[in-house]
Amino acid sequence: xxxxxxxxxxxAPKALEQWRARQIAAVADxxxxxxxxxxxxxxxxxxxxxxxxxxxxxxxxxxxxTIFSPRAIFMAHHIGDFAVSSTWAAICNELCHRVSLLFxxxxxxxxxxxxxxxxxxxxxxxxxxxxxxxHGNVAVNLNPDxxxxxxxxxxxxxxxxxxxxxxxxxxxxxxxxxxxxxxNACFHTTGAHYLNGDTTAFMQCLDSDLFRDFPTLRFxxxxxxxxxxxxxxxxxxxxxxxxxxxxxxxxxxxxxxxTCVYHQxxxxxxxxxxxxxxxxxxxxxxxxxxxxxxxxxxHFDDTRRYIDAGGLSPQARHQIFEGNAxxxxxxxxxxxxxxxx
Numbered sequence: 001x002x003x004x005x006x007x008x009x010x011x012a013p014k015a016l017e018q019w020r021a022r023q024i025a026a027v028a029d030x031x032x033x034x035x036x037x038x039x040x041x042x043x044x045x046x047x048x049x050x051x052x053x054x055x056x057x058x059x060x061x062x063x064x065x066t067i068f069s070p071r072a073i074f075m076a077h078h079i080g081d082f083a084v085s086s087t088w089a090a091i092c093n094e095l096c097h098r099v100s101l102l103f104x105x106x107x108x109x110x111x112x113x114x115x116x117x118x119x120x121x122x123x124x125x126x127x128x129x130x131x132x133x134x135h136g137n138v139a140v141n142l143n144p145d146x147x148x149x150x151x152x153x154x155x156x157x158x159x160x161x162x163x164x165x166x167x168x169x170x171x172x173x174x175x176x177x178x179x180x181x182x183x184n185a186c187f188h189t190t191g192a193h194y195l196n197g198d199t200t201a202f203m204q205c206l207d208s209d210l211f212r213d214f215p216t217l218r219f220x221x222x223x224x225x226x227x228x229x230x231x232x233x234x235x236x237x238x239x240x241x242x243x244x245x246x247x248x249x250x251x252x253x254x255x256x257x258x259t260c261v262y263h264q265x266x267x268x269x270x271x272x273x274x275x276x277x278x279x280x281x282x283x284x285x286x287x288x289x290x291x292x293x294x295x296x297x298x299h300f301d302d303t304r305r306y307i308d309a310g311g312l313s314p315q316a317r318h319q320i321f322e323g324n325a326x327x328x329x330x331x332x333x334x335x336x337x338x339x340x341x
Contacts, residue, residue: 002304003325003332004058005139006176006222006258006282007066007107009096011053013045016095020074023088027080036091046098055106057285061304065336066285067329068096069110069141073189075180078148082116082123089114089127097135108335110139110176113164115146117153122163132171138331139220140168142175144201149184149193156201157208165214172330174218174256177201190288198226202255206239206247211254218254218328220280224261229273248275256328258282259303259320262289267306276316280324281307 019039026033058066070092077085089112096109111131113124131137142164145151154160156177168175179197187193198221211217221228228235236247244250258280261267271279283303293300307320326333 001065001322001336002063003281003322004063004066004283004285005220005280005325005329006260006284006287007054007068008071008284008287009049009068009092009099010071010286011049012071012095013041013049015039015041015045016091017074019091020088023084024079027084033084033087036087039091041095043098043102046095046102050099050103050107053286055103058106061283061302063283063285063304064106066107067110067139067325067332068099068107069139069176070096070112072141072178072287073181075112075115075141075143076148077115077143077146077180078117078150078183080116082114082119085116086114086123086127090130093127093131093135093137097131097137100136108332109135109137110141111135111137113140113142115143117147119146120163121161122167124164125167128164128167128171128173132173132331136331136335137173138329138335139173140175141178142219143180144177144197144204145179148180149182149187151200155204155208157204157210162213165217169214169216172216174220174328176220176222176258178222194223194288195226198223199228200226202226202228202235202251203238205251205255206235206244207242211251215254218256220256220258220328222258222260222282222284224259224266224270225257225274229257229270230266232273252278256280256324259307260284260287260301261306262300262303263293264306264309267303268310271307271310271312271316271320276312276319277324279320280328281321 022034100107100109182189182193256278260282283301289300
């Protein structure tokens with residue numbers, strides 16, 4: 001089985017974007033907010049959005065299952081206050097839940113959290129509980145920078161985040177560390193802010209004892225880990241200078257990397273540097289990079305091709321494609337077993 005741990009509903013019906021535009025306008029001019037009930041998207045619209053896009057490409061590429069969350073750039077936690085984010089998160093999470101109901105053999109939901117700059121992350125607990133207990137979500141996306149590129153929140157190792165971590169541990173749910181839209185002109189959202197966020201999150205964990213306090217907490221760092229695997233010696237040296245244990249013992253029991261690296265040499269280096277047990281297959285299909293590579297004639301985000309061409313053993317490929325996902329996302333394993341898979 002091929003399990004893609006990083007999928008977003010980037011092709012949601014236009015009505016979603018239009019409703020959000022109304023909400024953002026209301027934030028700006030102080031007019032009444034649109035009600036969630038005013039957003040009407042039928043099942044046929046969702047089917048069309050999925051069947052002609054993600055599901056079509058999954059079938060072409062031989063993917064079986066996608067862990068599916070709201071569009072990352074749409075999270076935009078810097079807009080409005082907690083009430084705005086809470087309403088928006090619930091709407092987006094509901095749509096991903098509906099996708100999983102319409103296509104239960106192909107999509108499993110992961111939740112967007114209703115984060116807001118300066119607000120206690122513990123306020124996300126109610127939406128986390130709803131998504132896990134009512135919708136069967138297997139994961140969440142955790143934004144380490146709700147300010148949108150200005151980094152006003154404490155490091156992920158700070159006790160500011162502990163109320164949320166306690167809930168993640170309670171539900172045994174991993175968090176994909178995923179920033180959202182950048183409103184800082186210095187950082188292009190997908191070309192800089194995403195990769196900066198991945199690298200920054202790893203360093204925050206390295207320079208802390210977070211996993212001593214939460215030994216079962218699990219983070220998935222996407223986009224191949226940002227700069228981390230490609231400067232592994234630097235991070236090993238920093239761990240040594242900071243008198244931390246070797247990275248293998250200090251972080252790699254709790255941190256995992258996905259394979260959203262869009263060229264062969266990058267995937268080859270990733271699989272050589274990071275232990276196979278810490279790699280999860282992902283494509284971020286129809287996401288940040290949608291074009292065709294003129295050097296290969298294939299889509300940049302067709303990451304299965306890179307894994308298949310990487311000279312890995314059958315066991316290593318199984319771990320990346322399926323085995324590690326079942327271990328890192330234990331609720332996914334229960335979901336699959338319920339369907340005899």
